[in-house]
Amino acid sequence: MINRNLVVNYMVAEIEKSFVKRFIKKTKQDRLLFELSGKKRKHGIERFCHSTEDMIDTERITYSGNDLFSDEILRITRQYKVPKLCYIIAYQKELDKKYVSFEEALDLVLGNGMAAIIICNDFAIIETEQYSGTPFRYILHG
Numbered sequence: 001m002i003n004r005n006l007v008v009n010y011m012v013a014e015i016e017k018s019f020v021k022r023f024i025k026k027t028k029q030d031r032l033l034f035e036l037s038g039k040k041r042k043h044g045i046e047r048f049c050h051s052t053e054d055m056i057d058t059e060r061i062t063y064s065g066n067d068l069f070s071d072e073i074l075r076i077t078r079q080y081k082v083p084k085l086c087y088i089i090a091y092q093k094e095l096d097k098k099y100v101s102f103e104e105a106l107d108l109v110l111g112n113g114m115a116a117i118i119i120c121n122d123f124a125i126i127e128t129e130q131y132s133g134t135p136f137r138y139i140l141h142g
Contacts, residue, residue, distance in 0.1 A: 048115035049129035068137040090116040
């Protein structure tokens with residue numbers, strides 16, 4: 001019999017590894033993978049609060065700004081193949097490591113106040129920490 005927790009943990013690790021390898025600067029990849037996989041997970045997620053562009057491969061940015069709202073993100077991402085379920089990396093424990101539909105992920109994450117990442121196969125949405133006005137958001141594709 002296959003242990004469901006082992007399968008889920010393996011899937012989570014593979015999704016996060018794929019995200020890091022695809023969208024994070026090479027010089028930051030090993031450290032971020034280490035942090036996400038253990039007790040320093042929150043520290044790894046905090047890196048996206050205020051210094052997102054220090055972490056991400058900026059060549060993968062398709063759109064960015066604090067004027068990217070849910071309807072605009074949906075319009076932009078229609079050109080990509082959106083899977084049934086997307087994966088969330090979030091500072092809030094109740095949102096972290098969740099699999100939900102893309103629309104539900106946007107509802108849960110956008111405007112939440114802390115850094116979060118929605119991973120959908122070949123694209124990702126990153127929301128930075130909100131400290132004044134609308135938080136800065138990124139759509140990455142690659």
